[in-house]
Amino acid sequence: MLICGMGGTILTLWIMSLVMAFLGKLFPEKPEKKEA
Amino acid sequence: MADAIISGLGGLTVGFQVLAMDWRNTVMLLVGFGLLYLGIKKDCEPLLLVPIGFGCILANIPLSDVMSQEGFIRVIYDAGIATELFPLLIFVGIGAMTDFGPVLARPSMFLLGAAGQFGIFITLLLALAMGFPQLDAVAIGIIGACDGPTAIYVTSKYAPHLLGAVSVAAYSYMSLVPIIQPPIMRLMTTKKERETVMKPLAKPVSKTTKLLFPLVITILGGIIAPKGLPLLGTIMLGNLMRESGVVSRLTKASENEIANVVTLFLGLCIGATMVGSAFIKTETLIILALGLVAICLDTVCGVLMGKAMRVATGGKVNPLIGAAGISAFPMAARVVQKEGAKWNKKNYLLMHAMGANAGGQVGSVIAAAVMLSVLAGMGIIR
Numbered sequence: 001m002l003i004c005g006m007g008g009t010i011l012t013l014w015i016m017s018l019v020m021a022f023l024g025k026l027f028p029e030k031p032e033k034k035e036a
Numbered sequence: 037m038a039d040a041i042i043s044g045l046g047g048l049t050v051g052f053q054v055l056a057m058d059w060r061n062t063v064m065l066l067v068g069f070g071l072l073y074l075g076i077k078k079d080c081e082p083l084l085l086v087p088i089g090f091g092c093i094l095a096n097i098p099l100s101d102v103m104s105q106e107g108f109i110r111v112i113y114d115a116g117i118a119t120e121l122f123p124l125l126i127f128v129g130i131g132a133m134t135d136f137g138p139v140l141a142r143p144s145m146f147l148l149g150a151a152g153q154f155g156i157f158i159t160l161l162l163a164l165a166m167g168f169p170q171l172d173a174v175a176i177g178i179i180g181a182c183d184g185p186t187a188i189y190v191t192s193k194y195a196p197h198l199l200g201a202v203s204v205a206a207y208s209y210m211s212l213v214p215i216i217q218p219p220i221m222r223l224m225t226t227k228k229e230r231e232t233v234m235k236p237l238a239k240p241v242s243k244t245t246k247l248l249f250p251l252v253i254t255i256l257g258g259i260i261a262p263k264g265l266p267l268l269g270t271i272m273l274g275n276l277m278r279e280s281g282v283v284s285r286l287t288k289a290s291e292n293e294i295a296n297v298v299t300l301f302l303g304l305c306i307g308a309t310m311v312g313s314a315f316i317k318t319e320t321l322i323i324l325a326l327g328l329v330a331i332c333l334d335t336v337c338g339v340l341m342g343k344a345m346r347v348a349t350g351g352k353v354n355p356l357i358g359a360a361g362i363s364a365f366p367m368a369a370r371v372v373q374k375e376g377a378k379w380n381k382k383n384y385l386l387m388h389a390m391g392a393n394a395g396g397q398v399g400s401v402i403a404a405a406v407m408l409s410v411l412a413g414m415g416i417i418r
Contacts, residue, residue, distance in 0.1 A: 001410065005157040008406040012260050013150040013399055017143035019252055020245070024140065027244035 054098035060312030061096045067310065068092035071204075080211040084184070084303045088204065091307020102308055109308040112301045117192050117199070122302045123185035124270045129295030130185070130397070131274020132287045134365065136249055138391035139398070140241045144345065145361075145388075149395025151341030152361025153403035155180035155333030159326055160407070166322065170416050171195050174407065176323055179205050180330030181400040182213070183363035188302065189267060190404055194417060200310040201320045205327030210364045214371050216328070217335050221359050221375055224339040229346065230379040232354040237387050243279070250276040257402055263412050264405020271401060334362050338392075360389040363400035369393040 055061055071089030075082035091109065094102045102109040116122035139145045160177030168176060175195035178187045179202055187206040191199050209216065222230075250272035258265040277287045309315075342358025356376050360368040369389035376385040411417045 001414075002157050002161055004410040004413075005160070005403070005407050006154050008261070008410060009153055009157075009399065009403045010147065010150040012257065012402050012406060013146040013395070015260075016253055016256055016398070016402075017146035019256065020140055020143040020146075020249060023245050023248050023252065024143065024239075024241065027242045027248070029240040029242040 051098045058098075058312060060316045061098055062312075063316060064096040064310060064312040065093055067315075068096065068307065071307075074208075074211075081207050083299050084207050084306075085211075087300050087303025088207075088307040088310075091304040092310045093307075094304075095308040095311050103311070109304055113305045113308065116298070116301055117188070117305050118196070120189050120192055120266070122298050122305075123189040123192070124266055125294055125298045126185040126302065127267060127270035127401075128274040128290045129292075129298075131250070131271040131276075132278045132291040134271075134275060134278075134394065134397060136275060136394045136398075137241050137246065138237065138387055139394040140245055140249060141237045141239045142388070142391050145357075145391035145395040146398065147345070147395070148338055148341050148358050148361035148392040149397070149399030150361070150403070151358065152334050152338040152363075152392070152396045153181060153399050154337035155330040155335075156403050156407065158333050159330035162329065163326055166326075170411075172198060174411065174417075175202050176326050177330065177407070178202070178404060179209070179323075179327035180334055181363055181404055182206070182210055182331055182334060182368075182396075183400040183404075184210065186267060186363070186400055186404045188306070190408070197314065198323065200306060200315055201323040202327070203306040204310070205324050209327055209331045210367070213331075213362070213364045213367050214374075216331055217359050217368065217371050218375050220332055220335045221339060221356055221372075224336060225343070225355050227379065229343070229355050230376065231383070232346070232351065233380060233383050234352065234354050234357075234385060234388050236384065237391070246279045247276070250279070253398065257405060261402065261405035261409040263408035263417075264401060267401045268405055271397070331362070335359050338362065338396075354383070354385055354388070357385055357389045357392045360392040361396045361399060362393075363396045365393050365397050366390060368396065 068089045071085045074080040075085030101107045156177045159180050160173050163173035163176040171194040175191040175198045178190045184206050191202045254272040257268045277283045338358035338361035342355030346353040346355050356372050360372045362368050372389035373386040376383040
């Protein structure tokens with residue numbers, strides 16, 4: 001239980017962190033274009 | 037005539053007779069007053085402790101029928117707690133209120149949110165070792181999520197007889213985070229570690245990423261741990277509404293009207309489960325003690341993960357932020373900021389701690405979901 005629970009939680013959140021980091025790079029914040 | 041008057045007056049004194057016969061109701065009336073005092077005078081989670089305290093008083097007045105089959109609180113209980121609906125509606129509101137931007141700016145903070153939940157599993161084992169039945173141990177362990185709605189959801193589903201004790205422990209310890217955490221944080225870190233200055237987070241998060249976050253987390257989390265999908269789905273629905281910006285009426289209703297009404301009903305129902313004969317037991321004291329242990333262990337594990345990240349980044353992480361990996365949002369982050377500034381006035385840990393704290397919000401739901409799915413896999417629950 002301890003291994004599955006703690007391992008499962010950290011693994012799930014680690015996968016989520018990797019996916020979100022990837023999405024963050026894929027869709028970076030673009031600076032607003034200044035009007036001329 | 038005289039007999040009728042005496043019998044009639046006797047009917048008015050039955051309540052006092054019953055009160056005198058069972059001291060436990062009197063004690064619980066005092067507990068109700070204590071909860072009201074904490075909420076009103078000490079400002080400890082007043083939105084919950086006031087209805088819980090009053091519900092406790094209502095249920096412990098002798099011959100009270102508020103929780104009998106047709107009692108008004110029983111009707112609310114059956115509609116919203118027995119069906120697990122209330123905690124889920126609260127979660128929509130939490131999702132609508134929470135800005136996950138700080139954790140999205142630095143996704144590694146999810147790991148602190150994971151470590152901040154380890155107390156759940158260690159406490160579950162402790163409860164099993166102390167002889168609690170498996171499902172009761174699950175409900176006790178979930179206090180370590182430091183997350184009221186999650187604790188109520190799991191307990192009402194698997195150990196409804198412990199709902200009062202578990203809910204009071206969860207909300208009381210959440211409000212005591214500023215007292216519980218700092219000594220552990222100091223004990224677990226060196227002066228040098230506490231003084232570490234972390235660079236400010238400069239990375240902004242795009243709207244697309246913020247929009248994709250609730251969808252990705254729901255699908256990923258739902259596939260990995262489907263038993264927790266109602267918890268994860270509702271918090272992420274609230275967050276999607278917030279980030280989309282196109283349903284502001286629904287977002288506002290979720291975080292205000294719906295959350296307020298449900299909080300009132302939830303508090304009343306929890307308080308009404310604290311009937312003397314069911315609440316005053318050695319078991320309740322053990323549950324309260326184990327709940328405290330769970331939150332202490334969360335803090336220890338969070339800080340240890342902070343230390344591991346410090347090693348991995350070559351000393352760039354202040355391990356104090358690990359303590360914010362619990363779900364008490366944003367209180368735990370404020371505690372970290374205050375503690376960090378105490379040791380180094382140039383230290384501004386708030387945004388980093390908010391990241392860990394937002395990670396803890398997701399972490400507590402994921403930990404509960406993983407626990408339920410693992411238990412289902414083991415055949416302990418259906």
